[in-house]
Amino acid sequence: MTRISDDEGSTNRYRDRQLVAFLKRYRSIEPAASPDLEDRTIAALPPRVSTLRRSLWIAPLAVAASVSIAWMGYHHFSPNEPSKAELAQLETFIEETWYCSVERCEEEVWEAELWESDALEANR
Structure with missing residues (x-):
């Protein structure tokens, strides 16, 4: 960063003062506000839900x-x-097998055949 010499600094300050004086002298004057301006502005807004x-x-x-x-x-x-048929089938199954759930039962022939066929298929 370069330092500004005293000559340049004073020149810049002089120009700044001239600019400020010019702006103050020729500034625009704002118009006077209308007394009902706020009411008109609010009335122009759409109603808020x-x-x-x-x-x-x-x-x-x-x-x-x-x-x-x-x-x-x-x-x-x-x-x-x-369905009624499914309920009847379930009831029949429970009636036929309830005893085997409490006591040891002998397997039916078809159950033994089923177990054997499943075991044979698993070994293949």
């Missing part, structure tokens, strides 16, 4: 969306009701 009215719509919409999502999820993930 109340934030309270806007926020009153948010709560019911959020509740409606939540209920809709919950209802769709419940129906999507809940299992279908079993």
Whole structure:
């Protein structure tokens, strides 16, 4: 950075003073404000929607969306009701096998064949 010599500094200060004096002398005069200017400006603005009215719509919409999502999820993930035939088949199965869940039962012939066929297929 170069230093400004005293001669240059005084010249610059003189020019600055001349510029300030010129601006003060020829500055424009601002017009007087109209007394009803503020009222006219505010009247020209579009009416503002109340934030309270806007926020009153948010709560019911959020509740409606939540209920809709919950209802769709419940129906999507809940299992279908079993038919009468499926209930009868389940009841028959429980009646036939309940004893084997408490006591040791002999395997039925078809169960033994099923186990043997599965074991043979696994060894291949």
